[in-house]
Amino acid sequence: MGISYQTDETSWCGLFVAHCMSLVSDRLPINPLGARQWAKYGRRLDKGAPGSILVFWRGSPRGWKGHVGFYVSESAGHYHMLGGNQSNAVTTAKLSKRRLLDIRWQESYPVRGVRVLAQREGAASINEA
Template sequence: MAALPKQYQWLANEAGPRMIKEALAELGTVEKAGAANNPVILNWAKETGEKNVAQMYVADSIPWCGLFMAVVAKRADKKLVKDPLWALNWGTFGVFTKTAMLGDVLVFVRRTADGSRAGHVGLYVGEDDTAYHVLGGNQGDCVCVARMAKNRLYAARRPDYNLQPDNVRVVKLAATGSLSHNEA
């Protein structure tokens, strides 16, 4: 695991949720530049156990936030959504929640270069007045924490817990760093 930025170092001491712990284990994983591929990211497609994912995901230049979420959910023994590479499909994961909390899956809407609608998915680690702080993949071509404008939120979904961890809570953070605008 790469070092967490100072504002997020407290995450290393959290007992859970398990999806957060699994995601933190991949912190700092970086997409290769140009035509090269990071074999770690490519192996996640096989690790999901989903044949269609392994067949579709053949290069780390393909948006991989959904792939990252799939491998994190799989490692945490959570059921994957249908076609997990499509970020907006994570809007059906787990159970709906009105108030996002630590470890929840957050799905965001974004616009592509041609103006069409696409999505982004990551895990809630906190929030400030205008943004959610999201631990996810393909954020600046790596696994990291990024700030996402609250008005881009499409869905907040809580993992379907047998027993919800005690530390699932709203986390208030300082509004440090710029907002992410395009996670492709």
């Protein structure tokens, strides 16, 4: 993959997504460690589908910080996503739909699957750093 990753203190949600996507594509964003860079990857989807890439803002909608991971399911106000750097691990977290910036899909693969509706207890993540 050839991504320069300095230390474990570097946010690594983008690195996790890059590692997964490098298994199916040799095209990654210019800076895959930047979570918001994934909003330029592949093609846009109007709705989540299993495996689609979810890009969220973190801190401020207009800022540079973000979070990225893979769609697992959703409930009325939240997306449930598999991602890295969530409690310093690869986990499934619940994020508010209000924080969503974009939903992306790898260009060379057809979209398969449909939205997965789920009810999930517990608090939503508010800071994935």
